[in-house]
Amino acid sequence: MEQLSKAYDPSKVEDKWYAEWMDKGYFRAEVDKNKQPFCIVMPPPNITGQLHIGHAVNNTLQDILIRWRRMQGYNALWIPGTDHASIATEAKIKDELAKEGLTKYDLGREKFLDRAWQWRERYGRRITSQLKRLGVSCDWSRERFTMDEGCSRAVIEVFVRLYEKGLIYRGDRIINWCPECKTALSDAEVEYEEEHGHLWHIRYPFTDGSGYIVVATTRPETMLGDTAVAVNPNDERYKDFIGKTVILPLINREISVIADEYVDMEFGTGAVKITPAHDPNDFEVGTRHNLPVIRVMADDGHMNENAGRYSGMERYEARRAVLADLEAQGLIDKTENHVHNVGHCYRCSTIVEPIVSKQWFVKMEPLAKPAIKAVRDGRIQFIPQRFANIYFNWIENIKDWCISRQLWWGHRIPAYYCHVCGNVIVSAQRPDTCDKCGSDDIEQDHDVLDTWFSSALWPFSTLGWPDHTPELEYFYPTDVLVTAYEIIFFWVARMIFSGLEHMGDIPFKYVLIHGIVRDDEGRKMSKSLGNGVDPLDVIDKYGADALRFTLVTGNAPGNDMRFYWDKVEASRNFANKIWNAARFVLLNLNGQDIEPPSPDELTLPDRWILARYSQLVEEVTSNLERFELGLAAQKLYDFIWSEYCDWYIELSKVQLHQSEAVKANTLYVLCHVLDGILRLLHPYMPFITEEIWHHLPKSGDTIMLAEWPRVEAEFMFEDSIDNMQSIMDVIQAIRNIKAEMNVEAGRKPKVVLVTNSSYEPIFQANAQYIERLAGVSGLNIKSDKSDISADAVSAVTGRAEIYIPLGELVDIAKETARLKKEYNELCTELDKTKVKLSNQSFITKAPPAVVQAEKDKAAQYQAMIDSIKERLEHLEK
Ligand SMILES: [Zn+2]
Ligand SMILES: [Zn+2]
Numbered sequence: 052m053e054q055l056s057k058a059y060d061p062s063k064v065e066d067k068w069y070a071e072w073m074d075k076g077y078f079r080a081e082v083d084k085n086k087q088p089f090c091i092v093m094p095p096p097n098i099t100g101q102l103h104i105g106h107a108v109n110n111t112l113q114d115i116l117i118r119w120r121r122m123q124g125y126n127a128l129w130i131p132g133t134d135h136a137s138i139a140t141e142a143k144i145k146d147e148l149a150k151e152g153l154t155k156y157d158l159g160r161e162k163f164l165d166r167a168w169q170w171r172e173r174y175g176r177r178i179t180s181q182l183k184r185l186g187v188s189c190d191w192s193r194e195r196f197t198m199d200e201g202c203s204r205a206v207i208e209v210f211v212r213l214y215e216k217g218l219i220y221r222g223d224r225i226i227n228w229c230p231e232c233k234t235a236l237s238d239a240e241v242e243y244e245e246e247h248g249h250l251w252h253i254r255y256p257f258t259d260g261s262g263y264i265v266v267a268t269t270r271p272e273t274m275l276g277d278t279a280v281a282v283n284p285n286d287e288r289y290k291d292f293i294g295k296t297v298i299l300p301l302i303n304r305e306i307s308v309i310a311d312e313y314v315d316m317e318f319g320t321g322a323v324k325i326t327p328a329h330d331p332n333d334f335e336v337g338t339r340h341n342l343p344v345i346r347v348m349a350d351d352g353h354m355n356e357n358a359g360r361y362s363g364m365e366r367y368e369a370r371r372a373v374l375a376d377l378e379a380q381g382l383i384d385k386t387e388n389h390v391h392n393v394g395h396c397y398r399c400s401t402i403v404e405p406i407v408s409k410q411w412f413v414k415m416e417p418l419a420k421p422a423i424k425a426v427r428d429g430r431i432q433f434i435p436q437r438f439a440n441i442y443f444n445w446i447e448n449i450k451d452w453c454i455s456r457q458l459w460w461g462h463r464i465p466a467y468y469c470h471v472c473g474n475v476i477v478s479a480q481r482p483d484t485c486d487k488c489g490s491d492d493i494e495q496d497h498d499v500l501d502t503w504f505s506s507a508l509w510p511f512s513t514l515g516w517p518d519h520t521p522e523l524e525y526f527y528p529t530d531v532l533v534t535a536y537e538i539i540f541f542w543v544a545r546m547i548f549s550g551l552e553h554m555g556d557i558p559f560k561y562v563l564i565h566g567i568v569r570d571d572e573g574r575k576m577s578k579s580l581g582n583g584v585d586p587l588d589v590i591d592k593y594g595a596d597a598l599r600f601t602l603v604t605g606n607a608p609g610n611d612m613r614f615y616w617d618k619v620e621a622s623r624n625f626a627n628k629i630w631n632a633a634r635f636v637l638l639n640l641n642g643q644d645i646e647p648p649s650p651d652e653l654t655l656p657d658r659w660i661l662a663r664y665s666q667l668v669e670e671v672t673s674n675l676e677r678f679e680l681g682l683a684a685q686k687l688y689d690f691i692w693s694e695y696c697d698w699y700i701e702l703s704k705v706q707l708h709q710s711e712a713v714k715a716n717t718l719y720v721l722c723h724v725l726d727g728i729l730r731l732l733h734p735y736m737p738f739i740t741e742e743i744w745h746h747l748p749k750s751g752d753t754i755m756l757a758e759w760p761r762v763e764a765e766f767m768f769e770d771s772i773d774n775m776q777s778i779m780d781v782i783q784a785i786r787n788i789k790a791e792m793n794v795e796a797g798r799k800p801k802v803v804l805v806t807n808s809s810y811e812p813i814f815q816a817n818a819q820y821i822e823r824l825a826g827v828s829g830l831n832i833k834s835d836k837s838d839i840s841a842d843a844v845s846a847v848t849g850r851a852e853i854y855i856p857l858g859e860l861v862d863i864a865k866e867t868a869r870l871k872k873e874y875n876e877l878c879t880e881l882d883k884t885k886v887k888l889s890n891q892s893f894i895t896k897a898p899p900a901v902v903q904a905e906k907d908k909a910a911q912y913q914a915m916i917d918s919i920k921e922r923l924e925h926l927e928k
Contacts, residue, residue, distance in 0.1 A: 054637055055746055059630035061594025065738045069183060077755050078188045080128035082525045089125035090526040091117055092510050092559075093189060094534050094542070095197060097136035098171050099143050102181035104568045104576065104602075104614065105535060107586040111599045112565060112680060113533045114187045118734035119675055121188070122759040128526055129188065130513045132195035133175060137461035137502040138232060138398050144170055144460070160459050167460045181587060186595050186737045188755070195513045197505040198462065205512035206462045206505045207479050209553060214466075214477040218414045219454075221466070221475070223344070225331040226408050226453045227394060230352030230366070231401035234457040235410050237501055238450060239540045241394040241403050250319060250389035251374065254382045255280060255297040258305055264292060265384045267319025269391055270329070271377070272370040275302055275358045276347040279325040281336055284310035286321050300382050301373065302359055311336050328407040344407055350457075352404065366404070411455040411464060411498070419446050422548035431547060431557050434678045435609045438536060438564045445540045446548075454501045461499030469493050507545035510558035532559040535567060536609065563678050566611035568602070573613055584614050596736035597622040603735065604688065606681040625688060626739050629732075632696045633743045636721045639707060645748060647723075648716040650765060655817050656702040657720045659775035661766035663694055664724050668760045671731050684735055691728050698779065699724070705823045722747060727760045777810065778817050780848035785825035785855070788844055792860045799828035800859030803843070806851040808834045814851065842925070857926070867926050874919045881912040 072078060080088075091113050096106055113129060121127035144167050145155055155163045179194070195202060213219040227236040251271050254263040266280055277299050282289035293310045313336055314323055327337030328346040337344060349355040354362050354369045361369045377383050394403045423446055425431050426439055433439040455464060467476045469485035470492040476482050484491045508516070510532075514523040528550070534543060543562055550558030569575055570582040577583065589598045600622040606612045653661070667690050674683035699721075706717040726747055733740040733754050744754040751757050785802060794800070802825075806814055811834055814821075818830045836852075843854040857863065884905055887893055894902060 055630065055634045055743065057634075059627055059739065061596065061626075061738065062591075064742045065184070065186070065590075065595055068738050068741050069186065072188065072753070072755060073191070075753070077753060078129070078190050079192055080126055080190055082521045083126050084525070086124070086126040088526050089117070089120040089127045090529040091129045091531050091533065092513055092529055093129065093131045094532075094538075095132045095134040095195075095506060095509065096178045096182075097139055098133050098175035098178070098196075099136050099139045100178050102178055102185075102586055104584050104586055106178075106182070107185060107598065108565055108568055108602045108612075109533055109535065110182060110185055110187050111602050112563065113531075114185070114599075114737075115603065115680055115734040116531060116533070116563075116675075118188055118737065118755065119759065121755065122730065122733065122757060124758070128190055128193075130193050130195065131179065131182070131187070131189040131191060132197070132509075132513060133178065134502065134506055135171070135196065135198040135461060137456060137458050137499060138234065140167060140170070141458050141460045142232070142398065155459065163459055184587065184590055184595060185599065188737070193513070197502070197509075201515065202505060202508070202512045203462055205508050205516055206500065207465050208517045209504075209508060209549070210465055210500070211477055211479050212553070213413060218417060219411060219477075220414065221409065221411050223407055223409050224412065224451070224453070225329075225334045225405050226410050227403040228350070228406040228408065229396035229399065229401055229403050230350065231399045232396060232458075233350055235408060235453050235455060236396060236403060237453050237503070239503075240397045242397050242400075243392040243394050245390055246393045248389050248391055248393070250387040252320060252384035252386070253300070253324075253377060254384050255300060255324075256382075257292075258296040258298055263382075264289070264297060264308065264322050265320045266322050266324045267387075268324055269389060270370070271373050272354070272358075272361070272366055273326045273329040273347065274299065274324055274373065275354070275361060276326045276328050276345040277304075277306060277324045278327060278337065278342040278345060279306050279340065280308045280322055281311045281314050281325050282308060282322050283312065283314040283316045286314075286316045289322060300380065301361075301376055309336075309340050309342075311339065330405055334407060346407055348404060348406060410453050411466075411496075411500075413452040413454055415449045415451050418548040418552055419449050421551045422446055422544060425547060425551060425557050431560065431562065433562045433564060435564065435607075438539060438562070438609060441536070441539050442544060446544050449544075452501075454504050455496075455498040456501055457497075458499050461502065462505060464496040464498050464500060466496040467493045468496070503541055503545055506542055507549040508553070510546055510550055511554050516553070527554060528557050529559045531561045531563055533563045533565065536564045537567070539564070561678070564609045566606075566609055569611055569613050571613055571615050576614075589619055593619050593623040594626065594738070596626055596739050599737075600625065600684065600735055603680050604684045608678055608680075625692065626736065628692060628696055629728075629739065630743070632691075632700060633725060633746070635700060636718075636725055637746055640718055640722060640748075643718070645715065645719040645722055648719055650768075652712065652716055653720070653768075654706060654713070654716075655771055655775055655778070655813075656699060656706070656820065657716060658766075658768040658771035660694065660699040660720060660724055661763070662768045662771050663690070664727055665762045665767050666772075668727065668731065669762050672759070687728065687732055687735070691732070695724060695728065701824055702820055705820055729754060730757055730760050733757075774813050777813065777848065777850040778820055781814075781821055781851055781853060782825040784846040784848050784853050785821070785827060788846055788853070788855060789826070789860070792844065794860050797826075798860070799826050800855050801829040801831065802827045802859075803831045803833070803839055803854040804851050805833060805836055805839075805854070810850045863926055867923065870919050870923050870926070874916065874923070877912050877916050877919070881909060881916065884909045884912065 093113060094109060117127050117129045144163065148155060148158065158166065210219060227238065227241045229236055248269055250267050250269055252265050252267050253271065253274065254265055256263045264280060268274065280297055282293065292308045295308050296305050297308065299306050313332060314321065325333045325336050325342060327334045327342055327344040329348070345357050347354055347358040348366060352366045354364050354366065356362050358369065361372055364372060374383070395401065396403050423443065426433070426442060433442065465477060465479060467478065467482055469488060469490055471490040472485060472488040474485050474487040476486060476493070481495065482493065485493055510529050511523060511527055514520060514527055516523055532543065546558045550556060567575065574580060574582060586598060597619055601619045667686060670686055671683045674686070703717050703721055706713050726749070729740040729744050741754050781804065804814060811832060814832045818832065821827060822830055839854045840856040842857040844857060844860060846853045887905055888909065
């Protein structure tokens with residue numbers, strides 16, 4: 052049999068096995084009604100993306116679950132794919148065009164889309180090829196793209212259905228507008244940051260010359276669009292002003308003072324300007340009071356023709372001009388510092404402008420209700436549970452979802468407008484003529500849909516919906532969704548209500564939430580800090596297995612983790628430890644056949660490692676069932692490193708030199724447990740486990756499809772665990788004494804072990820292991836304490852007391868001489884420091900820190916002298 056190479060080299064192993072797995076079609080899953088399905092859909096990375104550490108965590112977790120279930124015999128399907136990322140991709144193309152001195156309008160829609168598709172061809176698969184290096188076992192033959200033919204059909208179908216049910220409508224509403232991206236954004240795409248701004252108090256004079264009313268605002272430029280001033284009807288201060296009119300400064304429009312409960316009497320002056328076109332609350336007030344809606348800002352963030360002399364100014368330039376003019380007219384009552392939340396575009400960080408705009412919306416209330424219920428009644432479970440609260444908090448307060456985007460890259464809205472009669476036709480196919488007036492002068496809506504509109508359908512569009520495919524029937528609902536907590540709103544909630552609405556069933560049973568990876572100081576990784584870690588670098592240096600293991604150990608679901616290179620090194624060392632253990636086993640096996648022994652022929656160490664292995668199988672399996680992937684990894688690490696490598700392999704060295712029968716049994720146990728731990732570890736470290744497994748006596752072509760280990764009742768020797776533990780405790784105690792007493796290497800003391808008569812036979816039968824592993828030349832086991840020399844060093848374990856006569860540990864004459872020499876040297880040093888400290892000029896002239904250092908030195912010498920004196924007295928007794 053071919054032996055393992057001396058050192059493990061991931062680069063020689065990883066690509067080879069990935070190619071083999073792909074070639075043999077091991078990732079492929081077919082509908083098979085005789086098997087139970089297990090399905091995960093991959094959160095589709097953006098085609099603009101490059102593999103970052105967040106993808107690495109997310110996909111490692113999914114791969115562990117998929118590989119584990121596949122080995123358990125489930126029909127495991129992991130569907131990969133990518134997202135067209137409307138706004139992000141469009142930004143990339145625009146940047147590319149800008150380098151050629153072009154805008155998207157120079158190209159026109161059709162040519163721009165050609166460029167986008169070319170871009171997607173060139174870069175869109177970069178991320179998937181990077182994912183493959185991680186070892187992900189997804190079914191690449193089923194790879195999807197949110198804008199492929201099938202997913203696009205699903206999107207249009209959903210739009211038409213929701214429109215026909217009255218759940219999609221078009222209307223003028225306040226939306227979040229990004230003047231940089233020039234598109235509407237949904238609420239979830241706005242990131243709020245606390246900022247220090249101002250609250251300006253502005254005087255609005257009454258028309259009748261009877262003074263003024265003061266309103267407070269953080270966005271004074273929007274006053275140009277004011278159509279009322281509002282006060283709370285219960286506010287005594289303003290009772291008499293309700294119904295009066297004021298002159299809107301700078302614009303000289305006459306507007307009324309109205310009463311509305313919405314006004315907060317505590318905020319500012321208790322009187323507020325009402326700008327229905329530029330504030331969501333004002334829009335509501337305006338609707339209640341039939342106020343005109345006057346937009347004063349254009350889509351590019353500049354003031355429009357309604358802004359009087361400010362028209363054409365950029366919004367913040369206009370703010371300064373408005374304030375200067377108000378100041379000049381004596382209309383600024385006062386200016387306060389004010390901390391408030393300002394919304395920024397999640398793509399470009401530009402401050403978003405709430406603006407009234409004609410957009411398409413999804414009516415959320417009827418869709419949210421069943422989505423709340425599905426999580427409330429436990430059909431969908433969040434892991435950890437606490438994330439359900441974030442979900443409830445968001446979805447219970449959800450507003451209608453603005454789904455139209457003023458972009459070109461994406462799914463174009465299937466709405467058609469008749470230029471003759473104004474009729475709106477929503478249809479999956481482009482109509483030839485208007486169904487009202489018969490005109491053929493019709494034009495499709497220019498806008499595309501929010502990217503999340505298509506990813507909301509991902510769990511069923513990828514399985515063939517709207518067609519009733521066998522895959523959809525068999526694999527839906529999927530089992531687990533693995534995602535970072537950051538996109539619970541964006542994505543998870545929308546998949547849940549979409550699944551319930553269009554499939555009549557939940558999209559997945561579990562939502563496994565993971566945290567984000569921070570740097571070693573706990574900071575978020577970011578381009579500006581330059582503290583990002585490229586997973587491909589880690590793979591190049593340490594191998595994919597080491598990266599994967601690092602990303603899942605020591606971490607509980609939902610918690611953020613920190614990235615330490617030390618930890619990756621430790622994972623690499625773990626891989627090497629397994630490799631060396633496997634080499635040891637294979638060298639000793641030397642190609643011979645092994646047979647399962649009869650249990651009564653096994654030694655205590657054999658029985659112990661087999662029993663502990665069975666416990667490990669039980670624990671790891673139940674940890675995985677509870678999504679405790681980090682805990683299971685830790686148990687595997689501890690078992691392999693300590694119990695298998697550091698203990699059993701060392702114990703086996705005693706047995707491999709005994710009779711042929713003992714040797715054969717030992718080889719069987721070594722191989723059997725190694726085979727089992729490779730299987731258990733395979734989901735975490737797929738490459739090294741596959742490589743080693745192929746050198747073991749085995750059945751099957753790949754460890755990927757090997758059976759997941761089961762608890763072996765025939766090897767569950769319960770009593771062996773305590774018995775072996777008592778032997779190991781004694782070995783450890785003797786090792787500790789030798790270390791504490793500085794016993795020279797190779798010196799093998801005689802040891803007395805006192806135990807009670809019931810344990811005596813166990814120690815007697817296994818004395819050879821204690822002698823060999825603790826480095827002992829004779830073990831005297833007895834049940835009484837007679838004849839133990841008074842100077843013996845002792846230790847106590849659970850089942851025994853250990854005594855080692857001092858003379859066994861050290862040569863008393865030599866040790867006494869050595870200690871006396873050390874004692875004299877220390878006394879000389881102490882005298883020197885004492886002389887220094889009694890020198891008055893040193894004490895007064897030397898810096899205090901130097902004097903203190905000298906005092907510390909003296910104290911330290913004294914302590915060492917005392918301890919040597921004590922040891923000498925002990926020796927001379
Ligand atoms: Zn933007
Ligand atoms: Zn018409």
